[in-house]
Ligand code: SF4
């Protein structure tokens with residue numbers, strides 16, 4: 001495999017496993033921002049997973065636990081969006097500097113979810129390609145984790161009006177998912193390195 005991940009053109013057909021897992025990116029652009037780099041990263045990660053398929057069973061279980069916790073808060077988050085986003089005068093997605101990072105990509109591959117056809121944006125001067133006036137066009141489970149846990153000020157106000165048990169459930173789930181994603185990534189790197 002090549003060790004290149006330049007995000008600059010069609011030459012980046014393969015990305016080394018170490019390079020993908022570094023999660024590094026140039027500060028002026030998101031990782032795997034070009035179509036070629038995105039495809040190469042996904043091919044390389046898929047190949048790495050296939051080569052270590054048996055050993056990665058425990059990591060797949062970690063990804064499935066993350067998924068179960070994510071799904072458990074989707075209805076609450078959908079409710080918060082439904083009462084805020086359709087009337088939002090300044091949608092946060094249009095200015096967000098967010099991207100699918102290595103943990104997001106690893107989760108999608110291990111849990112068997114569709115990988116979006118391209119990175120959210122190829123350049124921080126752009127807006128997310130998956131935004132539409134009717135909201136995000138990606139399934140919630142395929143969005144970067146930051147897009148799910150982030151609540152804007154308006155949504156936080158509405159959340160604070162809900163029962164303490166509801167707020168606590170969300171807080172607990174977000175902590176558990178964040179920790180689960182870290183464990184998933186660390187165990188994956190330990191096994192394939
Ligand atoms: S999350 Fe908040 S800021 Fe973002 S689009 Fe919805 S209402 Fe607007």
Ligand code: SF4
Nearest residue numbers: 093128130131136147
């Ligand atoms: S992926 Fe969806 S939620 Fe995240 S920034 Fe893009 S449009 Fe917004």
